Amino acid sequence: MLNSVDLSARELGMLKLMVDFFAEKPELTAKIESYTTAHYALLTTYSENFGIPVEDSLKVFEELQKKLLDAEYVRVKAPEPIKKLLPLTREELNMLRVLVDYFSESPKMAPAGAFLSKREDALTETYLWFYGNSEGNGEVAKETLKNLIEKLQTAVFVKVDTLAPLAVTPNPYEAALKQLDVAAEKLNLDPGIHEILKRPMRTLIVNIPVVMDDGSIQVFTGYRVQYNDALGPTKGGIRYHPDLTLDEVTALAAWMTWKTAVTGLPLGGGKGGIRCNPKEMSRAELERLTRGYVRAIAKFIGPFTDVPAPDVYTTAEMMAWIMDEYSEIVGYPVFGVVTGKPVHVGGSHGRSEATSRGLMYTVVEAAKHLGIDLKGATVAVQGYGNVGYHAAHLLHEIGCKIIAVSDSKGGSYNPEGLDPEKVLMHKEKTGSVVDYPSSAFITNEQLLELECDILVPAALENQITKENAPNIKAKIIAEGANGPTTPEADEILFKKGVFVIPDILANSGGVIVSYFEQVQNQMNYYWTEEEVRNKLKETITKAFHDVLKMSKQYNVNMRAAAYMLAVKRVADALVARKGTTFSPIVPPLTPS
Ligand code: NAD
Numbered sequence: 001m002l003n004s005v006d007l008s009a010r011e012l013g014m015l016k017l018m019v020d021f022f023a024e025k026p027e028l029t030a031k032i033e034s035y036t037t038a039h040y041a042l043l044t045t046y047s048e049n050f051g052i053p054v055e056d057s058l059k060v061f062e063e064l065q066k067k068l069l070d071a072e073y074v075r076v077k078a079p080e081p082i083k084k085l086l087p088l089t090r091e092e093l094n095m096l097r098v099l100v101d102y103f104s105e106s107p108k109m110a111p112a113g114a115f116l117s118k119r120e121d122a123l124t125e126t127y128l129w130f131y132g133n134s135e136g137n138g139e140v141a142k143e144t145l146k147n148l149i150e151k152l153q154t155a156v157f158v159k160v161d162t163l164a165p166l167a168v169t170p171n172p173y174e175a176a177l178k179q180l181d182v183a184a185e186k187l188n189l190d191p192g193i194h195e196i197l198k199r200p201m202r203t204l205i206v207n208i209p210v211v212m213d214d215g216s217i218q219v220f221t222g223y224r225v226q227y228n229d230a231l232g233p234t235k236g237g238i239r240y241h242p243d244l245t246l247d248e249v250t251a252l253a254a255w256m257t258w259k260t261a262v263t264g265l266p267l268g269g270g271k272g273g274i275r276c277n278p279k280e281m282s283r284a285e286l287e288r289l290t291r292g293y294v295r296a297i298a299k300f301i302g303p304f305t306d307v308p309a310p311d312v313y314t315t316a317e318m319m320a321w322i323m324d325e326y327s328e329i330v331g332y333p334v335f336g337v338v339t340g341k342p343v344h345v346g347g348s349h350g351r352s353e354a355t356s357r358g359l360m361y362t363v364v365e366a367a368k369h370l371g372i373d374l375k376g377a378t379v380a381v382q383g384y385g386n387v388g389y390h391a392a393h394l395l396h397e398i399g400c401k402i403i404a405v406s407d408s409k410g411g412s413y414n415p416e417g418l419d420p421e422k423v424l425m426h427k428e429k430t431g432s433v434v435d436y437p438s439s440a441f442i443t444n445e446q447l448l449e450l451e452c453d454i455l456v457p458a459a460l461e462n463q464i465t466k467e468n469a470p471n472i473k474a475k476i477i478a479e480g481a482n483g484p485t486t487p488e489a490d491e492i493l494f495k496k497g498v499f500v501i502p503d504i505l506a507n508s509g510g511v512i513v514s515y516f517e518q519v520q521n522q523m524n525y526y527w528t529e530e531e532v533r534n535k536l537k538e539t540i541t542k543a544f545h546d547v548l549k550m551s552k553q554y555n556v557n558m559r560a561a562a563y564m565l566a567v568k569r570v571a572d573a574l575v576a577r578k579g580t581t582f583s584p585i586v587p588p589l590t591p592s
Contacts, residue, residue, distance in 0.1 A: 007158040008174050010247070011064040014046055014057075018103055019152045022120055022145060039105045051205060052246050053221050053275070059245065061103070063171075068100050070162040077157035085159060088151065091144045094131045098123060099148075120145065172251035180254070183563040186554060193571045200250050201234075202226040206296035208274070210289045213282050222293045224272035226306050227253035230573040231261055233304055234270030235511065235518075237311025237340075238293075238318075240286075242277040249273050252311075255482075256511070258566035259504045263543045265515050270306050272297070278313045290318050294325040301326070303336035303522060309514050310340040320345050336521035339514040348517035350532040351510075356390030356458075357533065358509020358540045359478050362501045363395065363454060365544045366476050370499055375399040378415075378452040380474070382406050382444060383459025384423070384433050387480040387507065391456050392420040400454065404447050405433050408459075411447045412439035448472060457484035464489045472498060479503040494557040502559035504566070505540075505547055512539050 007015065021029040021042075035041035043057040050057075068074070074093055075085040088096065101109040102123060109126050124141035152158075177198055184194045204224045209217050223246055226234040236256035239249070249271050257269025274293055278286055300306060310319055319341045326337045335346035343349060350357070367374050379400045381392045384407045392402045401417040409432040412418065418439060426436045434441060448455065448464060449471040457463050458480030464472065469489035477493065478501045479485065485493070485500065493500055513536060520526050527535075551561035 003162050005067060005160050005162070007064065007067065007160065008060075008171055010050070010060045010171075011067070012155065012158055013050065014042070014060050014064055015152060015158070016155075017046055017049070018042060018099055019149050022099070022123060023149050023153065038103050038107075042103045051203070053205075055275075056245050056247075065100050065104060067160045067162075068096060071096075071160045073161040075159045075161070076151050076155045077159075078151070078154055079156050085157075086151070088148070089144075091131070091140075092148045092151070095123075095127055095141070095144045095148050098127045098130065102126070171247055173247040173254075176251040176254040179258075179563055180567065182560065183567040186556065186560065187564055187568055187571075189567065189571060193574060196574065197228065197567065197570065200225045200227045200253055201229060202300070203246070203250070204297060204300055205246070206293070208289060208292040208296055210285060210292055212285055220274050220276050220289060220292075222272065222274040222296065223249045224270065224297045224300060224306070224308075225249050225253040226270045226300070227268065228257045228570055229268035229305075230570050230577060231268050232266040233302075234268040234306040235260060235265075235309065235339075235514065236269055236271040237309045238314050238322075239271070239273035239311040240276050240278045240313040241273065242275060244273045244275045255504065257570060258563060259508050259511055260515075261566035261569040262504055262547065262562045263508045263512055263539060264546065264569075265512065265539075267307075267515060270308075271311070272308055273311070286318070287321055290321045291325045294322050295329065298326060298329050301337060303334060303518065307336065307514075307518055308338050309511075316340055316342045316347065319347075335524075336518045339517040339521075341517070346517070346521050348513055348520055348532060349527065349529040350536070351513050351517065352386070353390040353394070354513035354532075354536060355387050355507050355510040356394055356480065358512060358536055359387070359391050359456070359480055359501075359506050360394040360398065361509075361537050361540045362506050362544050363476060363478050364398070365541055365548075366478070366499055366501055367454075369548065370475060372453055372475060376401055377454060378403045379454045379456065380404040380447050380450045380452045381456045381458055382411075382447055382463060382484075383457070383481065384427060385458070388456065388458035389420065389424055391458055391478075391480055392418075392423070395454070395456075396420050403452060404442055404450055406442065406444050406447050406459075407433050410434045411442040411444060412436040413442040413447070413450070414439040450474075454478060457481050460484070462486055464493070466492060469493055470496070472496075475499060476501065478506045480507050482507065490557065490559060500558055501544075502562050505543060505558070505562050508543065509536055509540060512536055 017029055020026045029045055035044065043054050043061065046057040047054045071093065074088045076088060077085050098109055101107050109130055124145060127141045180197055206222045208220045208222055210220060212218055236253055253269050253271035256271055260267040260269055276289060301308060308322065319338045322338045323335060323341060327333045341347040377400045379395050379402050381388045384405050392405055396402050402420055403415050403417060404411055404413040405418060405423055412433050423433055423436050427433050448468055451473045453474065454476045455474035456478050460481060461483035464485040466488035469492035476499045482503050513532060516532055516535060547558055547562045547565055550565045551558050
């Protein structure tokens, strides 16, 4: 069976660069000959054209190479008015393989970088050597190359069919765009507004030199993406990770835009990060890096423009450094420039359990909607970290029975119920929830399929898949983790009548209390934990009912409804703010 895969926008951009290099008048790759190897020339030119680091260009090339070398057929969509998918001929596909090989780091067909000056001949000669042609001269090869160039230079879309299954790493930005497309289609969104929402408003790439503890200098690449600020200042965490890419940060910034919108916060969405390995750095190096990052992005952030927060491998302590460095730059204390700070330097009460408390409130509303009595309702929790533990604790507090919990080593199950506090103590003592007294061992896979009322995935993404979704018996799934359910599984669960509270709603308690932190900083007046909890309950409960209403109105599942509501709010704000400069339909002037 054939597997079909589309080239991403970035891969298509790179393919066009490669093809352009062989065109008669190259425009995109005018400078490419000043480099020593075709591989390096391509990566640096691509990096310059798209404003991304060379490492990211390499990732795009590798994905593209994987797809094209496995291709059985390649179909190319020309621009309108043809608008059809036209297959490349067998000869053109072979030429494409030679082309990809030519630009790879260690070419197997053409010798590496040997032909930068006689490029067209190099390509056609390599083609003839490998594939031959009946007439024995280079004209057929040259003609094939010309046709390939023509087809690919104008292509708007490329589809690749392979016999072998493709193991392609999903690109998070592409995934985020697909979600937007689905919501836009259902909402019948104006195409112009849709175009605006497909792209980040502003992307900043910075390079930060840091003096390491051994006296050497290392330069780290950092990003800050402000995706959309139609609803207010952008907000979103800062991630430190060695594999961080701009696409990942952009996708996370898009998701923040939808998350703040769906919860009804007066905020836009953003995200940032630095490519670094914090596990290999000392605390002092991390402090210098964090302060350097703040200096590099200081002009673009602030309580009224863009407010960062912690994310993967960034901590409350680092948020305090960010606040301090920014305050030094502007000359007075600006607590509201960042959230997730320790409580004694402007942090909010109730932040550490906010995500799970918000999740608990959404479960309460879902249970009311479905007529489930939460007293004695059974709960299984996957993951026993910050979100999983607090969710178990808070659901237990309101009368639910926690029958199973797990972590990366496996889980513990007792149909009579577990005490979340004691399980935490056991985990702190032994390093895992496994082997908790008077409970049975259970695997993570078994936990997901348990007979229970509520399932809380609070560990990793892609846990509920099309394979296990048919066996899931829970009535409610409250997504503590980000992306625990695949799109195929979502469909299956919807048809089975499982009520899924999607991540952007169920785990939005964290960003809601982050917003409260910022508000308290601006007022310089602080709320008690009780006040924070009440405001959180009010905000997330309203968001839950807004999404439920949308899902009923359009007969879609809660996830689709959450995206639709979010996209609609951002689009409405854009149109309202920009008036006739943006409005797709200019209303006639009403005489006063
Ligand atoms: P954490 O690191 O504190 O806890 C993660 C837990 O998952 C740990 O108990 C770990 O052992 C467990 N785990 C890891 N691999 C597992 C596996 N294969 N099977 C089962 N369990 C496994 O992280 P956290 O802050 O609790 O975040 C959990 C999820 O919630 C993540 O997806 C995160 O993005 C999301 N989230 C967190 C917050 C927050 O405020 N902390 C907010 C929104 C979303």
